[in-house]
Amino acid sequence: MLRQLSADDERFKTVTFQSGLNLVVAEATAVSRSTDSRNGSGKSSMIELLHFLLGARADNKHLAARKELRQTVFTLSLDWPGLSQELSVSRSGTDVKHVTLRPTLPDEPELSGSPRSSLFGTDEGRKVPLAEWQALIEMRLFGLTGEHPGVSGRALLAFLIRRVGDHGFNEAVRSFSRQSEAKATPNLAYLLGLDSALASRYQDIAAKKATRDQLKKAVDDPVWGKVIGKAADLRGEIAVRKSKIDELKREIGAFRVVPQYEELKERADELSRRIQDLGTQDVIDRRNLDHLEKAVAEAVDPEVQYLEQVYGELGLVLPGQALRRFEDVRAFHTAVVRNRRTYLGEEIEATRRNLEARKSERARLDTELSAVLKDLSEGGALDRLTALQKILAQEEAQLGALQHRLEVAQTVEASSREIEAARIDLVREVDTDLRERQQQISQATVLFHELASRLYGNDRPAYLSVEAGKSSLKIAPKISSDVSQGINKMSIFCFDLTMAVIGHREGRAPDFLVHDSHIFDGVDDRQVTRALEAAVDITEAEGMQYIVTINEDKLAQTRSLGFDSTPYVIEPLLTDAYDEGGLFGFRFER
Numbered sequence: 097m098l099r100q101l102s103a104d105d106e107r108f109k110t111v112t113f114q115s116g117l118n119l120v121v122a123e124a125t126a127v128s129r130s131t132d133s134r135n136g137s138g139k140s141s142m143i144e145l146l147h148f149l150l151g152a153r154a155d156n157k158h159l160a161a162r163k164e165l166r167q168t169v170f171t172l173s174l175d176w177p178g179l180s181q182e183l184s185v186s187r188s189g190t191d192v193k194h195v196t197l198r199p200t201l202p203d204e205p206e207l208s209g210s211p212r213s214s215l216f217g218t219d220e221g222r223k224v225p226l227a228e229w230q231a232l233i234e235m236r237l238f239g240l241t242g243e244h245p246g247v248s249g250r251a252l253l254a255f256l257i258r259r260v261g262d263h264g265f266n267e268a269v270r271s272f273s274r275q276s277e278a279k280a281t282p283n284l285a286y287l288l289g290l291d292s293a294l295a296s297r298y299q300d301i302a303a304k305k306a307t308r309d310q311l312k313k314a315v316d317d318p319v320w321g322k323v324i325g326k327a328a329d330l331r332g333e334i335a336v337r338k339s340k341i342d343e344l345k346r347e348i349g350a351f352r353v354v355p356q357y358e359e360l361k362e363r364a365d366e367l368s369r370r371i372q373d374l375g376t377q378d379v380i381d382r383r384n385l386d387h388l389e390k391a392v393a394e395a396v397d398p399e400v401q402y403l404e405q406v407y408g409e410l411g412l413v414l415p416g417q418a419l420r421r422f423e424d425v426r427a428f429h430t431a432v433v434r435n436r437r438t439y440l441g442e443e444i445e446a447t448r449r450n451l452e453a454r455k456s457e458r459a460r461l462d463t464e465l466s467a468v469l470k471d472l473s474e475g476g477a478l479d480r481l482t483a484l485q486k487i488l489a490q491e492e493a494q495l496g497a498l499q500h501r502l503e504v505a506q507t508v509e510a511s512s513r514e515i516e517a518a519r520i521d522l523v524r525e526v527d528t529d530l531r532e533r534q535q536q537i538s539q540a541t542v543l544f545h546e547l548a549s550r551l552y553g554n555d556r557p558a559y560l561s562v563e564a565g566k567s568s569l570k571i572a573p574k575i576s577s578d579v580s581q582g583i584n585k586m587s588i589f590c591f592d593l594t595m596a597v598i599g600h601r602e603g604r605a606p607d608f609l610v611h612d613s614h615i616f617d618g619v620d621d622r623q624v625t626r627a628l629e630a631a632v633d634i635t636e637a638e639g640m641q642y643i644v645t646i647n648e649d650k651l652a653q654t655r656s657l658g659f660d661s662t663p664y665v666i667e668p669l670l671t672d673a674y675d676e677g678g679l680f681g682f683r684f685e686r
Contacts, residue, residue, distance in 0.1 A: 097641040098608050099173040099182050101145060107681025108168070109668040111142060113643060116635045117628065119661055122613070122670040123648030137670040138679025139645035140260050143612050145170055149185050149195070150253055151230040160189040165680070175607075177236050184221075185229070195229045196221045237606040238286075238599075246282030246296025255283065256596060257610040258588075265614050268573045268591040277568035278302050284571050287599040289536045290562070291529050294522070295569040301519050302567065308515065327505040330498055337495045344488045367465040374454045374461070381454075385447045392440045519566060526564035537562050540598050547590040548575050550630045551623045552583075560594070581618035589615055589627055597638050608641040615644065621653035628659055 101111040111120065122137040144159045149172035154161060160170065166189035176183035179199075186196040198221035224232075234240040234249035254271035258264030262272035270280050278298040286292040530537065541560040548558030557576040564570070573591040577583040592609055599605025616624050631642045651661055670679060 097175050097606075098146070098610075098643065099175065100171075101142065101149075102171050102173075104169045104171075105681070107676070109138075109670070109679050109681060111679075112667055113641065114666060115639070115641055117632045117664040118641065118643040118666050119628075119651065119664045120643065120645040120670065121648050121651060121665055122645065122672070124672050137672055139613055139670065141679050142645065143257060143259055143610065144261070146172065146257055146610060147253065147259065149187055150257075151195075151226060151233055151250060152253075153226070154189070154192040158189070158192070160187070161192065162189070164682075166190055186221075193226050194223045195226060196223050197229075239603045243293075244282075244286065245293055246279065246299060247286045247292050248283070251280075251283045252287065252605065255287070255592065256605065256608065258592070258612065258615075260612050260614050265585060265588060265612070265617075268588045269571055276302070277565075277570070281569040281571055284595065285569060287595040287605055288540050288562075288571070289598060289602055289604070290533055290569070291526075294526050294529055297522050298568045301515065301522065304518075305515050327502060330502040330505055334495065334498050334502060337491060337498060341488065341491050341495060344491060367461050371458055371461050371465065374458050378451060378454055381447050381451055385444060385451075388440050388444045388447065392437060392444070523564045523566065526569060530562060530564060540594055543597060544573060544590050544594045547593055547630055547634070548586070551586050551590070551626045558590070560591075582620055582623065585615055585617060585619050586623055586627060593631070593634060593642070596640065597634060600638060600640055607639065608643065611642075611644040613645040613647055613650070616646065616650055621650070622657060624650060625654040625657040625659045628654060628661070628664075632664070 097115055098113045100113065102108065103110075120139060120142060122139055141159060148154060148158070148160050149170060159165065160168070169186050169188040171184050171186040173182045173184045181199065184198045186198070187194070230249055233253075238249050238252055240247060240249060251271070254262070254264065258271060264271050266273060269277060269284060281298075282292040282296040285295040537560070541562075544560045545558050548556070552558070552575065557574075559574055561570065561572040561574055573587045573594075575583055575587050575590070589611070592611070596605060596609040600607050616627075619627075628644075631644070634640070635642050651665075655661060668679075672678075676682060
């Protein structure tokens with residue numbers, strides 16, 4: 097239970113709570129001016145401070161961050177599970193990211209993981225990060241251990257302590273005006289003992305649909321459509337990219353770093369040039385050999401018949417002397433031919449030896465070149481390996497980008513029927529689960545009906561409707577009536593009290609419920625009276641606490657109808673006195 101709300105500013109009016117019904121009353125004073133209003137007495141501010149001390153996030157627009165209050169340290173004392181004395185939590189607008197707990201809490205291994213954690217300290221308490229305090233509230237006040245998607249302690253508190261500023265009294269199933277049912281109902285389901293995880297899956301489907309709708313718009317755009325692409329095209333690109341990556345991985349895996357890679361490369365180039373030069377010389381020698389062989393064939397004994405005829409004719413003129421010279425000429429020609437054949441034969445032999453020698457040299461060079469090329473093909477320089485690895489990293493990054501684009505494209509191209517099929521499956525699961533939990537639903541429905549019957553009698557149908565809707569788990573409190581603001585507010589009253597009781601019974605909620613006076617806006621005085629009487633009875637029976645702010649004139653009407661409010665009115669009495677009547681003891685503009 098909540099025990100006390102206080103501040104270190106002596107002007108602040110300390111609020112002391114009790115078990116059962118607590119009435120925080122605001123009245124108009126006899127000396128109040130016509131322009132004064134009980135709206136400035138601090139009723140809603142008390143609600144804001146309770147949220148502030150129970151872990152609500154606060155920005156520079158928050159009440160506690162106002163320059164008039166920023167230095168004030170507010171404190172809430174409350175009962176704490178497992179602690180024999182009250183726990184006090186303090187917080188100020190100067191340090192909204194931490195709270196101070198007194199006394200220090202016993203070890204919470206689920207949060208700290210080891211003894212003497214940040215929750216321990218001296219008797220002065222210990223400063224605790226806001227997130228850790230929120231986690232403590234979830235675990236100890238709401239029993240939220242393990243995974244509970246869609247459910248949080250702050251969201252649950254928003255139903256148990258509704259805020260006017262968030263329009264929390266507009267609808268029973270929403271704690272603030274823009275809250276979707278898909279996000280609200282997992283928290284309601286948790287308090288009522290239903291499967292909150294199933295209820296939260298509606299959010300997944302809604303998120304997928306919203307994503308698909310947005311991406312579909314993007315794809316339909318001529319520019320963004322090119323950026324995303326089509327799934328079929330992207331699958332082809334991915335297949336090619338994967339093949340290239342696999343090839344690079346194989347090459348890198350088989351890569352052998354050759355320390356003298358550059359020397360081997362230069363030697364391979366030198367051998368190639370040498371082999372090429374040998375080939376060029378062979379071509380020249382073969383051409384020369386061909387010419388030599390033709391020359392040998394042409395080096396024959398000269399035809400001397402014509403000389404005999406010439407010399408015969410000369411013999412007529414020069415007999416004897418000419419014939420002697422003819423034999424000399426024949427011998428000379430024969431010697432010349434013989435010498436040429438010898439020379440050509442030697443040249444041919446030398447050329448053939450050169451060809452054979454180069455053949456052997458080329459074979460040797462070919463062998464050496466093959467060995468060098470093998471070393472080069474099986475390995476390489478370190479910078480080559482580094483380059484390959486860099487290329488692989490780039491290819492893998494591009495593959496990741498393609499896969500991401502494919503996911504987007506697949507999401508875009510997923511038909512509405514696929515989303516609808518998932519929705520139908522979820523509705524079927526939720527419907528089956530609700531049938532299995534019918535006893536739990538009946539317990540909550542009966543309690544809601546009993547509370548509504550106390551307000552409006554048994555002639556007006558009142559029940560909880562729980563069903564598997566298309567877009568969310570549908571939890572709807574219903575009191576048969578014409579459209580009426582008052583009946584809507586009392587429907588919220590009965591619904592909240594039902595959730596608080598059921599949640600408390602099963603260890604899913606603390607033992608308090610807080611309402612602002614707006615819960616009674618437009619409500620007939622008779623229903624207000626019966627609501628307060630019902631709150632007295634059920635909090636006493638359940639060992640709970642119901643705190644509600646109320647204007648004195650509304651409370652006076654309940655007294656005239658027989659309700660004795662005296663035991664339930666708590667200190668302080670708030671007034672509309674301009675200077676010091678409100679909760680803070682001084683007036684400032686909000």
